[in-house]
Amino acid sequence: MKQIVRLDDCLKCRECCRFYKGYQHLAPIIEKEGKYSMILCKEKRGSYYICPYFKKNICIVEKNKPFDCKIYPFNIMVNREGAIVLAYDRSCKGLKGKTKKEIEKYADYLIKYIKKMGILKNKFYVEPFQKELTIVRNL
Numbered sequence: 001m002k003q004i005v006r007l008d009d010c011l012k013c014r015e016c017c018r019f020y021k022g023y024q025h026l027a028p029i030i031e032k033e034g035k036y037s038m039i040l041c042k043e044k045r046g047s048y049y050i051c052p053y054f055k056k057n058i059c060i061v062e063k064n065k066p067f068d069c070k071i072y073p074f075n076i077m078v079n080r081e082g083a084i085v086l087a088y089d090r091s092c093k094g095l096k097g098k099t100k101k102e103i104e105k106y107a108d109y110l111i112k113y114i115k116k117m118g119i120l121k122n123k124f125y126v127e128p129f130q131k132e133l134t135i136v137r138n139l
Helices: 007-013 067-071 100-117
Strands: 018-020 029-032 035-038 043-045 048-050 074-078 084-089 133-138
Touching: 029 067, 067 074, 074 100, 074 133, 084 100, 100 133
Parallel strands: none
Antiparallel strands: 018 048, 029 035, 043 048, 074 084, 084 133
16 A cells, blocks of 8 residues: 655654544554454553554554554544545644645545445444544545
8 A cells, every 4th residue: 555654754753653641542443353453552651642563663563554554644534424534634744745636646545445445344444523634535
């Protein structure tokens, strides 16, 4: 799967691997043998919790990341009306300098990938509405 954010830009930041108190429900979903479960983020650093796969500023499962991590800074969520949408985290530093057209083009690519892989069949990947995200496409 191609990425919109370069890995080296990602490694400089890793904000996506941190979950603030009250937002642990946004932690990635792991799928094993057809069963789905949320990653439990127990380690606390300052005001946030760290993904257990985030060690020494790198993801130790980089090649086998959970789907949620693969598509970050994009996210599948419901909008205020309850429709499923694709949105992105505008605070992602890796998107700095990307044009609206580049973001929309990647969103279109991602939607094709999501549909091809049957991701929407599993509601675990659909997160609640997050006002911090910018909706880019309906799914």
